[in-house]
Amino acid sequence: MELETVQIDLDTETPTVVLHEEDARELGIHPMDRVQLRYDDGTAIGVVKVTTGLVAVGQIGVTHPLTHLQGSVGVQPAPQPQSLRYIRRKLQDIELDRSEIRTIVQDLYHDRLTDVELSAYIAGVYANGMSLGETIHMTESMADVGDRIEWGEPVVADKHSIGGVPGNRTTPIVVAIVAAAGVKIPKTSSRGITSPAGTADTMEVFCDVELDADEIRRVVGETNGCLVWGGAIELSPVDDRIIRVETPLSLDPEGQVIASVLSKKRSAGSTHVVIDIPYGESAKVTSHTEARKLARDFKRVGERLDMRIRCAITRGDGPIGVGIGPAHEAQDVLEVLQGDGPPDLRSKGVRLASILLSECDVDADAEEILGSGRALETFRSIVAAQDGDPDVSVDDIRVGEHTRTLTAGRDGVVAHVDNSVVSELARRAGAPKDMAAGLQMHTGVGKEITSGDPVVTVYADSEPKLEDAIALSERAEVIRILHPDETLIEQL
Template sequence: MTQPASLIYKPLGIDTLQEHVAFMHRDCHICKSEGIEAQTRVELRHHNKSVIAIVNVIHSDLLDCGQIGLSLNTEQDLGAKQGDPIEVMQAAPLDSLSQLRTKIYGHKLDRHGFETIVSDIAKGRYANIHIAAFLTAMASRRANVQEVIDLTAAMVAIGERLSWGVSPVADKHCVGGLPGNRTTPIVVAIVASAGLTMPKTSSRAITSPAGTADVMEVMTPVTLSLDAMRAVVDKEGGCFVWGGSLALSPADDLMIKVARPLELDSDAQLVASVLSKKIAAGSTHTVIDIPIGPTAKVRSKEQADQLEHLLNQVAFANGLNLKVVRTDGLQPVGRGIGPALEANDVIAVLRNHPQAPTDLRERALRLAAEVLELCGKCPAGDGYRLANSIVVSGQAWEKFLRICHAQGGFTEPLRAPIVHLVTASVAGTINAIDNRRLARLAKLLGAPEAKTAGVQLQVALGDTVSRGDPLFSMHAEAQGELTYALTYLDSHPPLLIESQ
């Protein structure tokens, strides 16, 4: 198409997540003249802005032949308003697809190959189907160590890379798979109180009922600009910011959105995703928590060995000081599973509440100790004592509040309007807890989109219960979600009670 043709924009109010989609009538003159059909890639231009979009063809009177509809994100990125002319033309061929096909067929990619793919993803040139193909091609150990090193470096190079003018710059991350494991806000408060710099950028949930950003958003704004983030860190030494609001490893944000419905999280992509974000955020020293358990993300010592080796190799090659900590993944951490419920656990620990979850407190103290020692804030073996004293004295809670207020204020978590208690049907001992089923149950209840939804545990492994004793409560914001979750619960019990 040499001269761009125009169609008149008609808003349709269709949300396609991050994928750019254009809706055109099947009898549209552009479709006919250019052979455009469903799933064709087109370039759309409006004033000085352009995006690559996938065409969906309308076979009804929803649109006239001279009109075009846009998904909500496409409308926003183009700045289009009703009645505006939108120029439409065939999109240029994607040269990086040859690199993608190379990986799909099981061949190795070099740094240049990954850079071309990651660049096209970050620029919005890949449809979801292309991104899904890339994620799948990198899964099941189909990427070697050098490929993960190159992918990580490519993801860092494409986006913004922060510098804080100090060293060390601390960070901490958990590979996930363990419901309620919300240690990060506690660790940040402790480490920042100790005088270290910890500008924490966190993700939203990918396959879990809550990510750190989801939990913190219950209590304080987390969608901050880079300038706002810098102001908070300069003032308080730490922050709790959603990484998606920044331009750090932008291709990773798009890949995460595709990986979420697939529930796909391979070691190669996990390592590249985590470490690219740490490096891009300016971290020099990072502690990685790997929970191990039969229903955690990492299920065995052998799998943990492989993941730890990959993390260490990629971190070293990219100049990041890394410490891997293995933790118990047999059961959830804390009592709450879901944004508001996990936020309550965090607050209870920081406030030194007598009923605060002991396991969450101890795990957070251990991880904070590792960060303090890795960064040279205290001698080896003295980190736990220092971390504990900061929490007991109330310094951690004060620092947490100051960071929240610097980000826009602190709000106490709300409670769900619907609560259903689940009790023991038999007497016995809690012999096993299925993390995956509990996470699934919390998601069916509405978490993380419904902030107060989720599950609150009232028992732990090894506890003895009598018939009728409370096991956990289900929290929902809509009756339909509770009903749906109860149907799942009937055939997928998350707790195994060994009868007495």
């Protein structure tokens, strides 16, 4: 059947076409079926939506990335992707081999799978897990599609945190120290998806983070490091597609986490990587045993990819630093680099940098590099190379003008700070989209507190968002306070 193309603006990541129900009936096509489109330069595949109003009989609506199609196209039913058979196998808890996993990745890369079909794959992995072999095959396959940056050097450093702890903004500190030590560290980072800020959101307070591969090479050539948003370049693009579907499902299966992280690192040309694995009651990883298993698997997969991996298992019982949200975390980072700042953020940043330098066989003192001001100088040079203001001060960083401070309701000791509630509180205030929105924490686990003492101050750019955050705080427990006697387990 020949149909005339009409461009349609639909919010979809899957190549989608819209057929009038009469044309769909004639073709024997149903919603979510696939059609093959024939045009002068080749063929394309689209997933079908059926309508009676968006297009007329004889027309076919095309959406991004099919909007280059113009004029008349041939339309016929297309077979299902081969990878659907392998997704069903994964749902049945059958281990997939290298070729089956590679087929799934290729179909994802070429937009042949719908979000529903990808969700089925993720559900299969979440329910049945991934073997070490599957994880290795998935990592290799994901790294082999999209762009890849080669540095031509034996040592290229990198750092990653698996997340789940608000304010854990050690990456700019680590990058500044390691780059100042003379080691290349081209850091690509994510934006906040379910968190109040990703590293890219925090760095955007200082400078441009949407750099292409050539610009990354330039910045690293000038400064030894960079801090950019990974979504601006096609490094392991299949991972971005998987994360986009995982997020609303709140699923983050272990094997896929490893493939996600290490495929990005391999695509970025990294050879030596430190992985921060925080664990705690409200962190992504809840137990030390689970953290150790994840660390072992990271190292095993890294070895198969010729990457040196060191994992740092850290406590994630509550937020790191005092600021939550892009601007507030940027203030913490700058204060640490200037020789002050939250002690826990400073200590953790120095420790991770020390581990990474040791893994790279570099004899350098991370504490000395920070204390001497060399890390701050390097950080400012990176900011300048990424079109930011190298002379930025803490006072230059704007925070939300609408504020409210929450206070403690009883005396005692802070036994727990709920990471998920803290994150949601900052997001309700507008973070990370509103860079000035967020929180300032006034207490932490193990601290004594008196009724009426400040717990957290909420910052927002608008009164309605502030009120939305405050409404959440009235329903959810930000901190858990125990009377000193309640913390006493045994007295001899």
